[in-house]
Amino acid sequence: MIRFVELSKSFGSRTILNKISFEVRTGEILFILGTSGTGKSVLLKNLVGLLRPDSGQIWVDDQEISRYSEEQYLSIRRQIGMVFQQPALFDSLTVFENVAFGLRRLEKLLPDELSKRVIESLQLVHLHQLENRYPNELSYGQQKRVSIARTLALKPKVLLFDEPTTGLDPVTTTTVNELIFELSQKLKTTSIVVSHDMKCAIDIAHRIIVLDKGHIVDQGTPDELKKSEQELVKEFLREVLQTSQSAPTKEKLP
Amino acid sequence: MINQIGLAVIFLNKILSTLFKKGISREDFFEQTLKVTQQSFLTVTMAGFFVGAIMTIQFALQLKEYAALAYLGGLATSGTLRELGPLLIAFMLSGKVGAFTAAELGTMKVTEQMDAIRCLGADPFKEIIAPRFLGIIVASLFLLLFGIGMSVFGGLLMANIFAQINADQYVRHIPTIVKLSSIISGFFKVFWFSFCLGWIATFLGYSTTGGAKGVGLSVVNTAVATMVVIVIVDWITTTLFNSVLSMLAF
């Protein structure tokens, strides 16, 4: 279980997160929704120690981790894998080496075990033919899926997805959402998914948190949120209704 | 500004402790040294050639008046080695390698590659930053050697054409004037110039925020900051070196 207690984070004089508290239950899919710039990425990065909170606590099981050293965070990062908003692939390495990057450093595997793990991970995102390409030879959607495979290769117990489907076509979006759902069903992986996409949140989330201006404005199961009185939540829901009525090809801006 | 300098010092401390305590992989170090050398080899050798040529022509005009043309080769080489060579190489590298390094690290930062490296169990200081820092320093020392070699060649050629001094005469007095102290001075300077260059470029690159625009800003800041710092360091090292020398010599 993961618990945030009164977490605050500012950059200079700008407060991004203001005493945020919530918990993530083991095995659930938690969606975090919010408009651009509300600090969703900052929140995820605090959990894996890429950024440090100014105050507040982060509990993983029964450890308070927010004051861990960079070395101590290594064990946290083995358990909690993060898929970044951008593909963040290493340009000078092939797809295979990108996916193998973490395995080479965090796990001692024999060469054929390693390549088995890499291929397995690429298969999960339907990209097993491309392992010898370089990132700049792939489309954006393919790059994003490689980056998901790179995180999955380490088999983390908790997965953080920072807008995994933004910028992807509808078919790939469905693939990725199904993948998140399957991982939670089969491997009991806990997932925290940051997104703008209320529709897919309603489809696969166990619970949803809505963030705005550094605060949590509402949270609950999809059914609970559908009854929400919060303006922002209603706004998100309206968008779902609109997109389901209008043509399905309508693209949302990232 | 003060804040930035403080952060830069902490950053340098991290690089140095990575280098001395954790060590870096040999392949990473060779790769970076080779890359910097390749990137700047042509520019530095060309510059070396022409600096040697210019120095020789200038000295030739003045030495002629005192009928001291025999010392032409020695003086031109010594001047290049002590002052112009290191300074020029540092400027070349700051425009080329400094800007490149800042852009490379800045891009890795804003595209979240640095974050990804940390999340995948690697240390950016060990695998990315320290090898680049050390690579810049070692490559600069090599480049000084090549540059000086070319400047002797350029000077020799000019002396031949403009002062009718043949290669043998030109080279003969190089050892009389170019003392050990000139050589040490040249390498001492290049070491500190490239130290600052590597430090500033990796620091500003790694502290980049704000997307593609931020990367552009880091590149410009690196170019400006390194040039200014190099001139200041030149003044400091020259003063320091001369006072140490006058203390030793009597």
Ligand SMILES: Nc1ncnc2c1ncn2[C@@H]1O[C@H](COP(=O)(O)OP(=O)(O)OP(=O)(O)O)[C@@H](O)[C@H]1O
């Ligand atoms: N390292 C940093 N230094 C300074 N400011 C930062 C840093 N990281 C993020 N910010 C600022 O914090 C705010 C929140 O950023 P964040 O990336 O978390 O937004 P977000 O909710 O993920 O938005 P988006 O949906 O656009 O990704 C932004 O205004 C951003 O400029």
Ligand SMILES: [Mg+2]
């Ligand atoms: Mg974000």
